[in-house]
Amino acid sequence: MSMDFEPVIGLEIHVQLNCETKMFCSCPNRPGDDPNRNTCPICLWMPGNLPLFSREALEKATLACLALHCEIQKESAFDQKVYYYPDLPKGYQLSQFHKPLARNGWLEIIGENGAPNRIRIQKIHMEEDVARLVHEYEGRHPVSLVDFNRAGVPLVEIVTEPDLRSPSDAMEFLRLLRMQLRYSGSSDCSMEQGTMRVDANVSIRPRGTDVFHTKVEVKNMNSIRNVGDAIAYEISRQADCVKAGEPVVLHTRLWDPDKRVTSPMRAKFEGPCVPDPSVPLIVIEDEWLETMKSRLPEMPAHREERFVNAYGLSRDEAVLMSSDRELSEYFDSVVRFDVSPRLAAQWISAQLLPLFKEHDENPADSPVTPERLAGLLAMIEREEINANSAREVLKKLRDGRSSAQQIVDECGYRQVSESAELDALVDRVLEENPSAVENFHKGAAKAMGFLMGRAMQASGGKANPRLLKEIMTKKLG
């Protein structure tokens, strides 16, 4: 990218709400099932049917808007976005164009320079997803198949202001957005699964000016990293255009994740939007809105602050512990059993997260419940076992039902803190390794590590390391 240009980026993000049913009928919201299983006369739009707007869709959409600090509009309404395509069974998509559910939201990202940067969200509206088209061959004849499982699945579309200035801004914004929405419980937000789809509008302008130039829309990115890469590619492509004296033309481009380039796609058809006469006007009452607000959990930024202030976590520990709602709730529960919050955070991040990942588990349904983990951490705090043994105990906690205490007792992990016993052990180790002792006295600090290792080994890993070192140092001294 040339230093002369500044990119201007806005995002349009479609997020699938994790409702039980579709938006206008009671079909299950499970687009991945066998084709055309989850359909009914309403979502197939058979003649004579009328859309029945789902309360849950409104609730989840509202939670999503609140999580993005939007103002919920007193009145919102559905329009018909008209276009003809076999993925759209009625010739129009029910979407909110003239009266969206929410406006004026924001998220505060930390920019590349480390300073906070508030990114404005222009509006969020609800809409139904369309069917999925599958293009195949029957012998030599191309056929197009329509899977209506996805038709009518509830979505919100989030439209930002063109406030982003770099690919990394965009990626940071998306990560934050995803975290907020997952916290709100309204969506899984997986770009890989297609429950979050991002289009980026990119333009460039001479640095220091504030006009907007022709934008190009980039689509088809299936990960946050790809969004960053596609934007970066598009910025340099436009800069090359400008340097070569070619005009940037308004159009849509597709990101090719294999070739890592964008290429132009068919001209995008923008249909008109007319008010829908069948879906009633949505009027939000204050009392209902308060109920929705009360359903939002403590959001990540607050939770992070609380973890720093109330629990004394470091900033990095607090960020990690608050990054995921389930994880943060797990952490909170562990701490409630009166164990050191920092010890808990360290054990969760270094030991438990890899374990969850290995077994593809969520914190909430792991057999290592907060109570059982707290039992183990308490023993570490009381120096009843050392870290090595504790890692073994943790594995056994995951695989069995016994408490940490029981495992330690049954397997003999209890730490040896008896001075007499350790005294004898150290004597024996020093006696068996005269050359190491000699080296130590010659000033080789490494020899101490070697001797400690031997002593620990001799104890079967159960020696209290602090006490062991004390004795060893004294005897060598």
Place this chain on the structure above:
Amino acid sequence: MQSEVFHHFDPSASSGENGGPLYGRRAAVQSGICVRGWPTEAGSRALKGFKAIEDASVVERMRRAGAALVGNTRTSELGFGLYGDCSGKALAEGLADIVLMTDTLGEARVAAALAGLCGFKPSWGRISRFGLIGLVPSMESCGMMAGNPGDIRVGFEAIEGIDDRDPSMPGSNVPPRVNESGTPALPPSAGIVTQCLETLDSVERVAFSRGLSRLRLLGIPVREVKFEDFDLFRTIHQVIGSVEASSSCGKYDGVRFGHRASGGGNWNEMYLRSRSESFSPLLKTFLFQGAWFQFENYEAFEKACRIRARLADESRKLFSGVDVLVFPARRAANHAASAQTLDRIYDAFSLTLLSNVTGQPSISLPGFVTAGEEDLGLQIVGPLFGDERILSISEWLFRKGEEAR
């Protein structure tokens, strides 16, 4: 079986629930009203071979009230206008006692006026639209036709009311009934719209003034009221109606049901061919007009919506001075049953459009507005949700009219 009048006919249909208010009555529905398992083509090639999957709510309620459902009548294309409509014939030939039919431009009232019957369009929102293959959702109501207003009242009471499957009904916003049937203030006062009188030709004037004289004889005070923008109803109906029709017809693509054209190298060609073969020149004109407003002149559509709200408001205010408004139901010279162009259709229905635009209830009665052999029908329009009121007035008028004859 099929017949000239019926798309599907079952003369031996048994009555519904014993003891219901419609027990023993034979009901027919237009073929755009869904009856489970019946061919439901709504007079359109776009629905060729389509069999309804479920009963419309109005059908379910007719059955529950005891009616025997004898068949569905052939109808104009998607119920728009009366060209090809046989609902009047079904009654005139004694094959049914009551017919449910869509009223989009005034079809139920005008068909009744043509056949010497009573035709009713309820307030928008009083009748569930579930199971009606509509064309202009915000203008049409499921109306009905019968030989006398008493049957219409019974039919209306059987089918009206909130339905979970039609969320567009006003629900709890419906005000208490304006006046319970049986206890209306009689005789009512009637208003005639000056600006409407100005549009009547000589035959219509003669017939209408005879009708007004008959009303005065029954003790009904008639006075003129002003409605400056009366001439706008036609334009507003056409602009908004065409836009909604264009959207409603989006589902006729040959993908899931109805006519699918053969040939066509890709989905786009299949679409184009199927759709171009599915609609008549009349419907195409209407749909093109709607698409033009959607795509090319959205501002005109928005303006029409604003004017519509104003017209509804002005129309509401007229009822502060009179109980009902009266008009002829149909024109003398423009025959609705043969109208096949948009202009001729809007000419033929120009006297009934008002209540489709405002949503107000309206009924047409025979025997009042006559000139020689011609009966243009007396159209009575009431305030929104004043359905019971105009039905009671109609029953009273009908009885008085019969006594007078």
